Amino acid sequence: MRATEADPPSETPWLHAVVQDSGPARMARRHSHAAGQLLGAAQGLITVDVREGRWVVPAAHAVWLPPHTAHGLRPYGPFAGWSVYVAAPACAGLPQEPCLLATSALLREAVARATTWKAGTLDAAQARLAGVILDEVRSLPPVALGLPLPQDRRLTRIAKALVERPGDGRSLPEWAGWAGIAPRTLSRRFVEETGLSFTAWRQRLRLLRALEMLAAGRAVQHIALDLGYDNVSAFIALFKRSLGVTPGRYDASAR
Template identity: 60%
Template sequence: MPIPYKHIDDEQGPVLLATVWRDGKIRSTSPHHHQRGQLFGAMRGLLAVDAGRSRWVVPATHAVWVPPDILHGVRSYGPYAGWSVHVAASACAALPSKPAILSVSGLLRESVARAATWNDAELNTAQSQLAGVILNEIATLPQTDLGLPMPRDCRLLKIAHALSDRPDDDRKLEEWAHWAGVAPRTLTRRFVAETGFSLTEWRQRVRLLRAIELLTAGRAVSAVALDLGYQNVSAFIHLFKRTFAMTPGQYIDLIAEG
């Protein structure tokens, strides 16, 4: 579904353009750039994002900010519903100067949903005020390292894409190496060098990112653990707490409070 605005790639038109996708289709864009800054995120599904020199997998609880003129591309995993905001370069001076992952607030989500109903025209007073709220949220929301770095080697990237599609895939390192056409030792060495994680750690992390999405959607902790291939619920809870400094139950409570 194309973005229904004619001023995405220039400074004409309103300071802020927003759109929402709810069709559940896979979203994929080849590397590109435009004059406006862009904030985008998912309401459902994982996003793999390539922005500047950074590559991440990002869950639906977070969004990615890309400043103007930064080369970037996106691919979604699983049924996808998401949103995007394009900000005129003239309004980006107070916003992050580098690509960043931001925690998404309820205020931002609701404001973007409202802005997505506007047409490609100059904003009235009320709309300008709401656009200011969105810009302030982008400027002040906490940045996080929650995103998962993606490898650059095409063979390793093939594995990373497969695990993003199916985090419960339990193939051993040797099986992945054979499938991707790379020596096991090379796979081990390069995966750490390019992502900072071993393949096992990376798979655990992508499972936890998918777990965040499922928990946020209301899935029970036990069901999430089994869906993602954990042998028992306690192992899942232990790993979740070790990674995020809270149990899945505490995370659910935190989301409910937000």
């Protein structure tokens, strides 16, 4: 496979699945597909950037990208995964916006079977299993591991600065003064444009960056300090509250 995914062949059935073997993966620049794409991670972690925001895709998760969604990919550490391409006419009823899903065992097994199919029209049994894959995508609830980006010019400036330095500990009033916006306006517009308060957005950013750093092999203590936490315990508490496990247990299970 090229980079972390592969374009489907020029002539494919309405559902086409491919797998990537474990090993080093390369960054893929912003591109799009005429088909919808379900990009899943079996091992390691990958980030997917779209115009509206960024998703971190850890093991046992997948991101859904509707047809013609421009996206870029960046893996962290050795990565193994798979992609399911769905022809645009078959995407009716699937999510209309990019979203992250926690994959079910049924979905993973169905995709594993689909990756063994030879090129050509799906037979009746294959079409039924392909329908199961689409049913699972429709039914699985979205997971909050995305980072929506604000559109307001002043808020975008703050967001970009924090993405570059998530450990920057300036308060909301300090950021407001830096960007030339009233603190109350900053607080209100962040909720309106991202669905998250400024504090919650920054915590989400730090959590996603922590997942990236864990996948790259960074020590938990170094991650906590780099992300601006006063002590490791505070970072571990936030991580466990968000994902239900400590960073150490998460990293061990992901590997």
